[in-house]
Amino acid sequence: MKAKTTKTWAIAAIAVIGVFVFLFSKSVAIESAYPFQRVKKWFSRSVVSRMVGAWEGASAKAENVQLKRSLSALAIENSEYEKIYAENHRLRQVLEYSENRKQEWIPAEVLSYGGGAVDAFKSIRVSKGSFAGVREGAAVEVPEGLVGRVVSVTPHTSEIALITDPSVKVSCRIETEKPITGVLVGGSEDMLILRFLKPNVEILPMTKVYTSGLGGVFPPGIMVGAFNSSIEATEQGISGLEWRALVVPAVNFMTLKDVFIRK
Amino acid sequence: MKKDIVQLIFSILVLVLSCAAEELLPSVSVVGVPVLLSVAMYSALNRTPIVGLLFALAAGAAEDSLGSLPVASSVSFFVLACAILRGFKLPLALGSLAFPLYQFWVWVWLGSAMQGGILLRMLISIPVGVVTLLLVWLLLHWFDGKAAINEK
Numbered sequence: 001m002k003a004k005t006t007k008t009w010a011i012a013a014i015a016v017i018g019v020f021v022f023l024f025s026k027s028v029a030i031e032s033a034y035p036f037q038r039v040k041k042w043f044s045r046s047v048v049s050r051m052v053g054a055w056e057g058a059s060a061k062a063e064n065v066q067l068k069r070s071l072s073a074l075a076i077e078n079s080e081y082e083k084i085y086a087e088n089h090r091l092r093q094v095l096e097y098s099e100n101r102k103q104e105w106i107p108a109e110v111l112s113y114g115g116g117a118v119d120a121f122k123s124i125r126v127s128k129g130s131f132a133g134v135r136e137g138a139a140v141e142v143p144e145g146l147v148g149r150v151v152s153v154t155p156h157t158s159e160i161a162l163i164t165d166p167s168v169k170v171s172c173r174i175e176t177e178k179p180i181t182g183v184l185v186g187g188s189e190d191m192l193i194l195r196f197l198k199p200n201v202e203i204l205p206m207t208k209v210y211t212s213g214l215g216g217v218f219p220p221g222i223m224v225g226a227f228n229s230s231i232e233a234t235e236q237g238i239s240g241l242e243w244r245a246l247v248v249p250a251v252n253f254m255t256l257k258d259v260f261i262r263k
Numbered sequence: 264m265k266k267d268i269v270q271l272i273f274s275i276l277v278l279v280l281s282c283a284a285e286e287l288l289p290s291v292s293v294v295g296v297p298v299l300l301s302v303a304m305y306s307a308l309n310r311t312p313i314v315g316l317l318f319a320l321a322a323g324a325a326e327d328s329l330g331s332l333p334v335a336s337s338v339s340f341f342v343l344a345c346a347i348l349r350g351f352k353l354p355l356a357l358g359s360l361a362f363p364l365y366q367f368w369v370w371v372w373l374g375s376a377m378q379g380g381i382l383l384r385m386l387i388s389i390p391v392g393v394v395t396l397l398l399v400w401l402l403l404h405w406f407d408g409k410a411a412i413n414e415k
Contacts, residue, residue, distance in 0.1 A: 008267070011267060011268060011271065012313065015271060015313070015314075015317050016317075027328070028325075028328070029282045029324070029325035029326075029328040029329055030282075030286075030328055030329060032278075032279045032282050032283070032325075033279075033282040033283040033285070033286040033287075033329070035283075036280075036283035036286070036287060037283070037286060037287060040287055111286070112286050112287065113289070113290065114290050114295055115286070115295070115329050115330045115331060116285060116295055116299075116326050116327075116329040116330025116331075116332065116337075117285060117294070117295040117296065117297035117298070117299065117300060117326060117330065117365070118294070118295060118326075118330050118332065118365070118366065118369045118377075119290045119293060119294055119295040119330070119378075120330055120331075120332065120369060120373055120376070120377045120378065121330075121331060121376070121377075121378060122378055123331065125286070151331065152331060159331060165378070166375070166376065166378075167376055
């Protein structure tokens with residue numbers, strides 16, 4: 001009888017410890033799902049893509065995926081070098097200041113969109129975490145432009161809040177003769193909202209919008225999108241009128257497969 | 264005693280698989296598939312009270328982690344929903360009401376930070392929840408029968 005009671009208490013204690021691990025270790029649930037996500041990705045990459053390749057007569061489908069990924073990495077690296085060169089040149093001329101910086105990326109595969117049953121935020125989960133050197137707050141890009149920033153990291157995965165999420169605020173600069181700044185405050189997959197703009201400024205449609213680097217979260221010069229509409233005034237509480245515009249995102253968020261996280 | 268241990272081990276396995284399923288299944292419009300809540304409610308009615316309660320706690324914590332929700336937002340709802348189901352001995356079918364209520368509960372916690380309108384979310388979560396609950400019930404009921412671990 002006593003032995004039975006002891007065993008019951010032991011089981012209850014183990015169970016309570018287990019629950020506490022779940023409650024206090026945020027990454028346990030995410031990490032437990034990670035192997036299944038990897039299996040799914042492996043299956044779709046190794047099995048499904050090969051079957052599709054065989055069906056289409058293209059035997060090098062899997063290799064092609066790898067090459068495309070490498071090409072994307074090189075393209076983004078190249079555009080960064082171009083930007084650095086231009087920046088360097090300008091700084092040398094104006095301030096006689098030069099500083100070479102080598103930017104490194106961590107390529108990561110998109111594992112899933114959204115999260116949980118509520119799917120409350122516009123986010124993606126990717127296949128690299130703290131073991132690969134990912135840190136919270138890092139900017140995430142693809143060759144086309146800015147994707148978002150890392151909001152949480154587990155050993156093998158990272159959650160990235162997309163710039164379409166209103167919680168991600170991006171300080172932006174519109175490429176006009178006199179640069180205009182604004183703050184991107186989310187939107188939809190098709191259209192982003194740029195707020196706090198200067199009034200009565202003419203901006204041509206499809207003018208490029210880049211990150212300004214103000215605020216220190218996102219580095220300057222990353223493509224965000226293209227200016228879509230004229231600046232419009234909206235009523236904004238006691239502060240009176242606020243000027244905002246719409247921006248077409250440079251990135252197609254629904255077809256993301258690989259992303260690059262800044263180290 | 265032996266049943267407790269078997270139920271506990273089985274519950275841990277189900278919890279891990281439910282986390283994976285919730286991550287892998289694509290969202291339906293603006294809502295995800297509520298696998299963890301469905302399994303928690305099933306466990307509340309078909310496991311011993313202590314295993315049911317522990318499962319609700321763990322599933323809620325997992326849901327908070329997977330959805331990046333405030334700590335204890337899902338835990339509190341899961342425990343409450345499971346306690347009501349168990350306490351009033353309600354049929355599992357009534358548990359389908361929990362899905363729109365859960366969306367509302369999280370909306371109360373998050374407010375405008377939550378994407379999509381709350382009414383649309385609640386509407387979509389009804390059919391999504393009913394189908395998920397039905398599938399979870401069929402699967403776990405079949406497995407319980409095979410493993411003979413059902414409380415009843």
